[in-house]
Amino acid sequence: MKMKKFALLPLTCLALILTGCGSQATSSSPKEEELNIMMSFPQYMDQWDAYCRQFEAKILKENNIKVKVKLEMPTSDQYESVLKVRLQDNDAPDLFCLHSNNIAEYYKAGYLADLTSQPLSAKIYENVKQMVTYENKVLAVPIESQAWGVLYNKDMFTAAGVTAPAKLSDLVTIVSKLEAKNYTPFMLAFHDSWVPQLMTALTLGGLVSGKLTNWVDTMNAGTGSYNDVKEIFDPIDLIMGHGTARAMEEGAEAGSADFANGKAAMYVNGTWSAGTILKTKSDFNLGVLALPINEDENCTRINLSVSTTLAVHPNSTHKDLALKFANYVLDDTDSSALFKACSFNPLASCHNYEAAAYVTEGMDYVKKGKSYKDLVLPSAVTDQQGKLLQEYYSKTVTKDEFITKMDATYKDAITK
Amino acid sequence: MKTKKLKKNVNLLLFCLPAFIVYALFKLYPAVSGVYYSMTDWNGLSRAFQFVGLANFTKLFSDDTFWHSVAFTAEYVLALVVFANVLALLLAVAIESRHHFRGTFRTLFYMPNMISMVIGGYMWMFIYTKVLYYLADNWGWKFLDHSWTGDPRYSFWSILTVSCWGVVGYLMIIYIAGLQGVPNDLKEAAELDGANGWQRFWNVTVPMIRPALTICIFWTLNSGFQVFDVIYTLTGGGPGDATQSVAINIYEEAFKGNTRFGYATAKSTVLFIIVTLVTLLQLTLMRRQEDEL
Amino acid sequence: MRKKHISVGYIIVDILLIIGLLAWLFPLFMALLNSFKTDGELFTNILSFTATPSFENYVRAFTKMQYDKSIWNTILLAGLSVTLIVVLSSVAGWALCRTKSKLSSALLNLFVFSMLIPFSSIMVPLYKIVISMHLKNSLVGLSFIYAGLGVSMAIFLYHGFVKGIPYEIEEAAAVDGCNKLQTFIFVVFPLLKPITATIVITNVLWVWNDFLLPLIVISNRDKYTLLLSTNTLFGQYSNDWTGILSALILSAIPVIVFYAFFQKQILKGISDGALKG
Numbered sequence: 001m002k003m004k005k006f007a008l009l010p011l012t013c014l015a016l017i018l019t020g021c022g023s024q025a026t027s028s029s030p031k032e033e034e035l036n037i038m039m040s041f042p043q044y045m046d047q048w049d050a051y052c053r054q055f056e057a058k059i060l061k062e063n064n065i066k067v068k069v070k071l072e073m074p075t076s077d078q079y080e081s082v083l084k085v086r087l088q089d090n091d092a093p094d095l096f097c098l099h100s101n102n103i104a105e106y107y108k109a110g111y112l113a114d115l116t117s118q119p120l121s122a123k124i125y126e127n128v129k130q131m132v133t134y135e136n137k138v139l140a141v142p143i144e145s146q147a148w149g150v151l152y153n154k155d156m157f158t159a160a161g162v163t164a165p166a167k168l169s170d171l172v173t174i175v176s177k178l179e180a181k182n183y184t185p186f187m188l189a190f191h192d193s194w195v196p197q198l199m200t201a202l203t204l205g206g207l208v209s210g211k212l213t214n215w216v217d218t219m220n221a222g223t224g225s226y227n228d229v230k231e232i233f234d235p236i237d238l239i240m241g242h243g244t245a246r247a248m249e250e251g252a253e254a255g256s257a258d259f260a261n262g263k264a265a266m267y268v269n270g271t272w273s274a275g276t277i278l279k280t281k282s283d284f285n286l287g288v289l290a291l292p293i294n295e296d297e298n299c300t301r302i303n304l305s306v307s308t309t310l311a312v313h314p315n316s317t318h319k320d321l322a323l324k325f326a327n328y329v330l331d332d333t334d335s336s337a338l339f340k341a342c343s344f345n346p347l348a349s350c351h352n353y354e355a356a357a358y359v360t361e362g363m364d365y366v367k368k369g370k371s372y373k374d375l376v377l378p379s380a381v382t383d384q385q386g387k388l389l390q391e392y393y394s395k396t397v398t399k400d401e402f403i404t405k406m407d408a409t410y411k412d413a414i415t416k
Numbered sequence: 417m418k419t420k421k422l423k424k425n426v427n428l429l430l431f432c433l434p435a436f437i438v439y440a441l442f443k444l445y446p447a448v449s450g451v452y453y454s455m456t457d458w459n460g461l462s463r464a465f466q467f468v469g470l471a472n473f474t475k476l477f478s479d480d481t482f483w484h485s486v487a488f489t490a491e492y493v494l495a496l497v498v499f500a501n502v503l504a505l506l507l508a509v510a511i512e513s514r515h516h517f518r519g520t521f522r523t524l525f526y527m528p529n530m531i532s533m534v535i536g537g538y539m540w541m542f543i544y545t546k547v548l549y550y551l552a553d554n555w556g557w558k559f560l561d562h563s564w565t566g567d568p569r570y571s572f573w574s575i576l577t578v579s580c581w582g583v584v585g586y587l588m589i590i591y592i593a594g595l596q597g598v599p600n601d602l603k604e605a606a607e608l609d610g611a612n613g614w615q616r617f618w619n620v621t622v623p624m625i626r627p628a629l630t631i632c633i634f635w636t637l638n639s640g641f642q643v644f645d646v647i648y649t650l651t652g653g654g655p656g657d658a659t660q661s662v663a664i665n666i667y668e669e670a671f672k673g674n675t676r677f678g679y680a681t682a683k684s685t686v687l688f689i690i691v692t693l694v695t696l697l698q699l700t701l702m703r704r705q706e707d708e709l
Numbered sequence: 710m711r712k713k714h715i716s717v718g719y720i721i722v723d724i725l726l727i728i729g730l731l732a733w734l735f736p737l738f739m740a741l742l743n744s745f746k747t748d749g750e751l752f753t754n755i756l757s758f759t760a761t762p763s764f765e766n767y768v769r770a771f772t773k774m775q776y777d778k779s780i781w782n783t784i785l786l787a788g789l790s791v792t793l794i795v796v797l798s799s800v801a802g803w804a805l806c807r808t809k810s811k812l813s814s815a816l817l818n819l820f821v822f823s824m825l826i827p828f829s830s831i832m833v834p835l836y837k838i839v840i841s842m843h844l845k846n847s848l849v850g851l852s853f854i855y856a857g858l859g860v861s862m863a864i865f866l867y868h869g870f871v872k873g874i875p876y877e878i879e880e881a882a883a884v885d886g887c888n889k890l891q892t893f894i895f896v897v898f899p900l901l902k903p904i905t906a907t908i909v910i911t912n913v914l915w916v917w918n919d920f921l922l923p924l925i926v927i928s929n930r931d932k933y934t935l936l937l938s939t940n941t942l943f944g945q946y947s948n949d950w951t952g953i954l955s956a957l958i959l960s961a962i963p964v965i966v967f968y969a970f971f972q973k974q975i976l977k978g979i980s981d982g983a984l985k986g
């Protein structure tokens with residue numbers, strides 16, 4: 001027994017010496033580390049893969065650390081559930097993408113690190129920064145930001161002699177002028193429920209920011225109702241009543257392709273579809289206009305949203321590296337090339353590349369102050385909005401039923 | 417004597433142990449813990465959750481979407497049991513009465529059963545969204561010009577058609593086996609007594625294939641209630657929630673939107689109770705009829 | 710000799726059967742036909758054969774689906790699951806049949822009653838177990854889950870079959886000096902071939918064609934089974950119909966080949982299993 005105790009002392013000394021030597025030794029040969037990143041845009045897999053290699057090279061050169069970046073890209077409809085499982089499971093990735101609307105929820109659950117003091121923070125454009133800030137803390141790096149409304153075919157508009165509408169009656173005129181030229185006014189692609197949801201996103205956004213500014217608060221307090229915003233059905237009915245046929249069989253991708261091929265003059269979808277549209281027809285003249293809701297021009301605004309952001313997990317075992325990667329996303333030298341390759345909008349001072357024409361058109365609205373931050377509604381509510389609009393289109397649900405059901409869904413979502 | 421009995425049982429347990437371990441871990445425990453989880457407010461995001469007693473079940477009573485999916489599933493199951501079994505029986509009789517090519521017919525009609533309903537569903541999706549419209553537009557068959565997967569009035573029948581297509585083969589094989597078991601002399605005796613084909617079928621054949629009927633109906637009921645694959649591929653439960661089956665409802669509750677796992681498990685418990693009651697009812701009714709025979 | 714007379718009714722039924730068969734196989738035929746066309750051809754004339762068949766769609770589908778990876782994953786999954794099911798259930802079913810005791814009947818009932826439980830009832834708690842045991846994205850783990858789900862039916866079938874094997878054979882083996890386990894492995898198991906064949910075929914098909922369980926357990930693309938990878942094609946590239954149809958055909962081929970080889974066994978297994986059950 002005594003022997004054991006005696007042996008322990010020199011053994012511990014030996015161990016300490018060895019680790020000491022060890023760390024001295026690794027300062028000359030690169031330390032090996034791993035970084036786990038989970039992202040939600042498989043369509044840009046190649047670009048981000050390349051960027052991760054660049055990061056690895058940079059870190060090896062500057063910090064003498066050999067990093068292996070493991071990039072995981074589940075399909076977008078699985079993404080959230082996979083992420084939630086990993087976060088619960090203590091198997092969390094070091095960095096992960098999330099929609100800016102979820103920032104508050106995930107922060108409250110303790111999954112977001114504070115990035116306010118990081119160099120990346122100061123570079124972000126003010127209006128975009130608001131969208132990744134909660135309780136005055138910057139909690140994620142914005143990646144994909146959009147200034148979006150309704151996409152339109154500039155050539156068809158010129159041929160019909162119309163320009164972007166300022167109020168709903170303008171839009172009605174545009175519709176009749178387009179139809180006079182045998183153009184179908186709206187591309188309808190309702191197979192994927194998130195596409196009709198965009199109509200509620202735009203109409204509610206415009207109406208709330210321009211007129212009923214406290215509607216979301218009343219809904220969150222349980223005192224409001226969808227009846228207060230009943231007028232959103234005016235533009236929605238207009239769109240549904242003057243659109244392409246067989247909308248329920250048209251998926252989002254098919255819709256973008258058909259829109260590019262001239263099947264309709266306008267498409268209620270965001271600038272994220274520009275990729276498919278321009279791939280289908282590279283010389284397509286794409287424009288972006290704000291959707292009017294009513295006769296109040298103040299409600300005709302562009303939706304400013306940050307759909308994808310990158311967050312750092314506060315308990316990451318490689319937190320330094322993770323923060324370095326977060327900063328690298330907005331790196332002064334390399335970020336522009338990446339953002340341009342993915343067709344993302346410029347959103348920070350380090351971005352000096354030229355944006356596409358339709359991006360600038362959207363940003364013009366923003367500069368004139370005619371924009372609003374995308375409304376933050378519970379995801380169960382937005383899901384249900386999309387689904388009920390599908391049913392509304394198929395005439396299995398009336399306006400009043402829509403209102404009652406949405407009110408019930410909202411109440412359900414806020415009682416946690 | 418006692419030690420011998422003990423040794424016998426210990427041996428039994430040892431041999432059953434490996435099977436029992438995986439079974440308990442992946443089937444029994446989830447079934448039982450499901451009941452526990454249905455009484456918590458566990459959602460997929462935060463780590464902590466609380467016991468809420470029967471709150472989920474009370475919420476369930478007023479959950480319109482869930483009961484709508486139960487109603488939809490019930491209608492679907494009823495229609496499936498009737499259509500699939502009638503069609504399968506007709507096919508079985510038709511094929512059995514052939515003099516040639518019986519094997520070929522059997523093989524070919526059974527083929528759709530081999531491919532997954534996911535693949536079959538997507539193949540039918542192509543038919544519904546492209547081929548039928550082509551026929552409507554180019555061959556002038558206007559009656560085909562409907563939104564077969566988008567309009568709830570039609571998508572019920574589209575889903576049913578695909579399900580029948582995927583299931584009839586299996587039922588047909590069982591019916592054929594049942595028909596083959598009907599002794600020829602009984603049929604001949606009936607014929608001699610002056611019974612025509614239809615009377616022979618109804619009074620001699622059908623009673624003799626009662627066991628096959630019981631099994632087929634039991635199987636259709638049980639699998640019908642769990643329908644997922646075919647609806648997931650054809651309509652996703654849509655438009656909105658119009659064609660949502662219970663399994664899809666539970667899947668969405670647990671894995672999409674709010675990911676309310678506790679609530680979803682409460683729903684699964686209710687589904688289990690419903691399925692058990694219905695199948696027990698069916699089995700007792702039909703077994704009783706068989707016994708009367 | 711009874712004279713076979715062909716009535717009008719007989720011919721009508723023949724015609725109906727043939728029409729029915731054509732309609733029955735129509736979706737498969739359409740998918741196959743159109744998978745060889747280009748996108749343009751597909752939309753202009755859906756029903757006709759193409760003059761210029763191209764395999765380009767198949768190549769594209771093959772790559773997008775990561776067919777080589779997913780088919781291997783599915784083979785691995787099905788193979789391992791079924792092996793587990795056969796090994797675990799055969800010995801359990803035999804032991805349950807040969808041991809006549811109250812415990813034996815109780816255990817048998819315990820194994821069998823759960824066949825009624827719908828998957829959606831245990832889906833969510835099972836998911837929780839998958840997470841706590843770190844089985845997410847593990848094909849091996851998934852095989853064990855399939856084993857757990859599949860032993861009930863297999864034990865039931867083995868139990869029934871063993872009843873028909875004369876006990877004298879096992880007694881003879883014991884006299885020869887075999888212990889229980891050896892008796893099972895060398896004497897009983899070979900005699901179980903017919904029912905094992907049925908069980909193997911049924912379960913291989915079940916695991917191969919299963920969708921929902923892999924959907925929730927596997928999120929890593931590289932580990933996708935064939936069905937999951939076919940499904941992704943539908944989500945992301947939903948406009949590429951020629952690619953999708955090729956993918957569907959590629960997915961269906963293994964099963965159809967399996968069917969062509971084992972057709973007799975499969976059909977026999979169904980009728981035997983169902984009527985004896």
